[in-house]
Amino acid sequence: MPELPEVETIKRGLENNLTNQTIISVQRHRDTLRQPIPKELESVITHAKMIHFTRRGKYILIELNNQQTILFHLGMSGKMIVRPNIKDEPIVKHEHFTLITKEGQRLSYIDPRRFGMIDLFPSEENHTLLIHMGPEPLGDDTHQHKLFLHLLEKLKNKKQSIKVTLLDQHIITGLGNIYVCEALLLAGISPLRESKTLTKIEIQRIIQGIQTILTQAIAAGGSSMRDYVHANGKKGYFQMQWKVYGKEGEFCLNCLTKQKKSVIKRVVQAGRSSFYCDICQK
Ligand SMILES: [Zn+2]
Numbered sequence: 206m207p208e209l210p211e212v213e214t215i216k217r218g219l220e221n222n223l224t225n226q227t228i229i230s231v232q233r234h235r236d237t238l239r240q241p242i243p244k245e246l247e248s249v250i251t252h253a254k255m256i257h258f259t260r261r262g263k264y265i266l267i268e269l270n271n272q273q274t275i276l277f278h279l280g281m282s283g284k285m286i287v288r289p290n291i292k293d294e295p296i297v298k299h300e301h302f303t304l305i306t307k308e309g310q311r312l313s314y315i316d317p318r319r320f321g322m323i324d325l326f327p328s329e330e331n332h333t334l335l336i337h338m339g340p341e342p343l344g345d346d347t348h349q350h351k352l353f354l355h356l357l358e359k360l361k362n363k364k365q366s367i368k369v370t371l372l373d374q375h376i377i378t379g380l381g382n383i384y385v386c387e388a389l390l391l392a393g394i395s396p397l398r399e400s401k402t403l404t405k406i407e408i409q410r411i412i413q414g415i416q417t418i419l420t421q422a423i424a425a426g427g428s429s430m431r432d433y434v435h436a437n438g439k440k441g442y443f444q445m446q447w448k449v450y451g452k453e454g455e456f457c458l459n460c461l462t463k464q465k466k467s468v469i470k471r472v473v474q475a476g477r478s479s480f481y482c483d484i485c486q487k
Pocket of ligand 1: 457458459460467482483484485486
């Protein structure tokens with residue numbers, strides 16, 4: 206599933222290639238993904254200019270100059286590819302939606318498993334799916350301070366484990382299983398810890414860990430378990446070197462550098478595997 210760094214990478218690719226371009230043609234090749242594509246989509250977005258590209262959680266938002274915003278979600282297997290438009294070029298397999306710009310670019314939305322989503326909403330409103338989302342994990346220092354205060358408040362009475370809490374999109378948005386496991390290793394916090402037992406310093410370490418791992422992954426162009434393509438169509442596959450995720454039974458690399466031997470453990474929490482080192486993570 207594309208995670209936040211992949212979605213951010215795709216968003217940046219779209220932004221670099223399509224900002225201020227005008228949509229001249231829209232073609233849908235099917236009507237329904239996870240939910241129906243709005244019937245009025247073509248009539249609303251054709252001739253509009255794409256002025257602003259943002260990411261919210263794992264949603265990509267393209268704001269148009271007609272006060273409308275297109276929302277995309279990549280579901281389990283979605284991709285968005287931009288390349289020069291070649292006249293009469295056939296659509297690729299699983300291409301459900303194609304948008305062509307006056308400037309000669311072609312944006313293809315490709316989603317083999319069709320759990321993705323394309324929707325439309327007025328820019329001055331918030332899409333219903335975005336209203337209850339927690340804050341973004343990344344941002345400037347002011348944002349990070351607000352995030353700290355937010356987590357302090359949200360965690361203080363929570364018995365739930367920190368691992369499960371960090372996966373809750375209402376508390377903090379955009380974090381998937383891999384990134385939470387890796388961030389908790391960096392922070393030195395066990396995934397089993399009750400959220401309410403975390404100290405202020407430990408919460409700061411978690412925020413720092415999340416920032417570090419996401420920033421590395423974005424710098425690497427996103428990473429993914431599955432096939433993944435950059436917005437420009439180039440295969441941007443980059444498997445991050447995970448330190449703990451998927452490493453059950455292997456020696457913890459942190460511990461090895463300190464001449465200690467500790468084996469990575471796996472535990473299932475809320476139906477998802479957590480990987481951790483019980484020497485480094487308390
Ligand atoms: Zn360790």
